[in-house]
Amino acid sequence: MRIFDPHIHMTSRTTDDYAAMHAAGVRALVEPSFWVGQPRTSPETFVDYFDGLVGWEPFRADQFGIRHHCTIGLNPKEANDPRCREVLDILPRYLAKDGVVAVGELGYDAMTDAEEEVFTAQLDLAREHELPVLVHTPHRDKVAGTRRSLDVVAASGIPPHHVVIDHLNEVTVDLVADSGCWMGFSLYPDTKMDEDRMVTLLREYGTERMLINSAADWGKSDPLKTARAGAAMLAAGFDHNDVDTVLWRNPVAFYERSGKLVLDATDTVEQGATFAGNSVLRGARPGS
Amino acid sequence: MTTNPAILHLLLTSRLSVTAMNWLTTALDRIAADHTTIRALFPTVGRHCGREGLLGAPDAHETSELHRWSVDDAARTLMLAALPLSRAELGTEVAALYRYGDAAEKRGVLRGLGSLDSTEELDERALPLVHDGLRTNDTRIITAAMAAYGARRLDQAAYRQGVLKCVFLGIPLSDIDGLDARGDAELVRMLTDYARERRAAGRDVPADVWRVVDPNELSRET
Numbered sequence A: 001m002r003i004f005d006p007h008i009h010m011t012s013r014t015t016d017d018y019a020a021m022h023a024a025g026v027r028a029l030v031e032p033s034f035w036v037g038q039p040r041t042s043p044e045t046f047v048d049y050f051d052g053l054v055g056w057e058p059f060r061a062d063q064f065g066i067r068h069h070c071t072i073g074l075n076p077k078e079a080n081d082p083r084c085r086e087v088l089d090i091l092p093r094y095l096a097k098d099g100v101v102a103v104g105e106l107g108y109d110a111m112t113d114a115e116e117e118v119f120t121a122q123l124d125l126a127r128e129h130e131l132p133v134l135v136h137t138p139h140r141d142k143v144a145g146t147r148r149s150l151d152v153v154a155a156s157g158i159p160p161h162h163v164v165i166d167h168l169n170e171v172t173v174d175l176v177a178d179s180g181c182w183m184g185f186s187l188y189p190d191t192k193m194d195e196d197r198m199v200t201l202l203r204e205y206g207t208e209r210m211l212i213n214s215a216a217d218w219g220k221s222d223p224l225k226t227a228r229a230g231a232a233m234l235a236a237g238f239d240h241n242d243v244d245t246v247l248w249r250n251p252v253a254f255y256e257r258s259g260k261l262v263l264d265a266t267d268t269v270e271q272g273a274t275f276a277g278n279s280v281l282r283g284a285r286p287g288s
Numbered sequence B: 001m002t003t004n005p006a007i008l009h010l011l012l013t014s015r016l017s018v019t020a021m022n023w024l025t026t027a028l029d030r031i032a033a034d035h036t037t038i039r040a041l042f043p044t045v046g047r048h049c050g051r052e053g054l055l056g057a058p059d060a061h062e063t064s065e066l067h068r069w070s071v072d073d074a075a076r077t078l079m080l081a082a083l084p085l086s087r088a089e090l091g092t093e094v095a096a097l098y099r100y101g102d103a104a105e106k107r108g109v110l111r112g113l114g115s116l117d118s119t120e121e122l123d124e125r126a127l128p129l130v131h132d133g134l135r136t137n138d139t140r141i142i143t144a145a146m147a148a149y150g151a152r153r154l155d156q157a158a159y160r161q162g163v164l165k166c167v168f169l170g171i172p173l174s175d176i177d178g179l180d181a182r183g184d185a186e187l188v189r190m191l192t193d194y195a196r197e198r199r200a201a202g203r204d205v206p207a208d209v210w211r212v213v214d215p216n217e218l219s220r221e222t
């Protein structure tokens, strides 16, 4: 089973996670920029965070034979802090980078005017830079938030098939299926979706435009949820081709629109082998 | 050792497709006419020129100083060399390219500094970039920081620490510049201590370190 996790926050994960993900079949992933738990208070800390997403984190992923890409954006929660607004001015610099395959995560958190302004401004940037868009849907008031996100996307003039609406569930999937946007599902241990409910939705809606991710981050989450979803699909009677469509070909097709997806050469990296004089893979590295 | 832009240009001509070479030629012309165009061109080099090794199969050319270079490193070096700027202005532009660059761009800047250094125009203005690179844990960036410019401009203490950091991170000594000219007794002492510490922990000492360290020194008490 080859797996592309289209949404996972590796900055918050350990090297054990990388090793387990590779063993489970993960060969590529996209790390969306998002909030990091602790609110940030200035654009400079975003610069360092973005630098990590196009620098250190891809390097770390490489050591484990996993190809790392990212999305760049000002997330809805921090869009509400006026001190972070200048982040919008530095985004174009990052949207031009090789590893940046979409704008995101965008969308709503508390559905404020500030969130809408920042969301709209970044949809304009996505159009200018010809990049796909990753839209986060809110945890609270999800149906209204999803509907409003779809309206804003439609008004932007960006074609729906360049947009994924993420964190969907049974009550929001219909809205997005009808819109023509891609449908993203985050499988979480307790909240959001689980693999059995996911299988039920795949039976009902098919595999087209469907993306499954772990959205693993600093909260209680599981970076192997994509693999578990694949296993649940097989157990429920889907064939390997269906699994490959959902877990590999769909995310590749979606992010390939950026023209910047690089998927070669990672399979040749052996666990435990030295790779480009790696430092991360080396286990006990005393005090260096 | 300095990296001669004419040689890089020749190697690129043989490695790149006609389309990629045309793109690069146009890019170099644009940069020579207006230095600000480098800011948008620099991040896109990998997409246009590719990212493979400049010399093809790496082990066939282990002895060449260019065996760690990729074609995008070489193309970025030519771009830096094409900048119609000097001294403080050159330093400022190069520093901004590094500051706002992703890992490949940072590596390209650090490697490219070597050919800018041949004119003395840059002087020590880019030394802070080398120090920044050496503070990372990214072996590609650290190796590039220890290329021609860093090897020539770092003070002796920083150069020794750079070499030791490379050894700790498994970067072959053959990948870094200046060892013949700058290796001194203190560096040998540091590497000998490193080898002794590895031995005490029951771990291997990298083969290239034995070329610098005398095994007989290890049994001697300190």
Ligand SMILES: [Zn+2]
Pocket: A007, A009, A032, A034, A105, A215
């Ligand atoms: Zn997320």
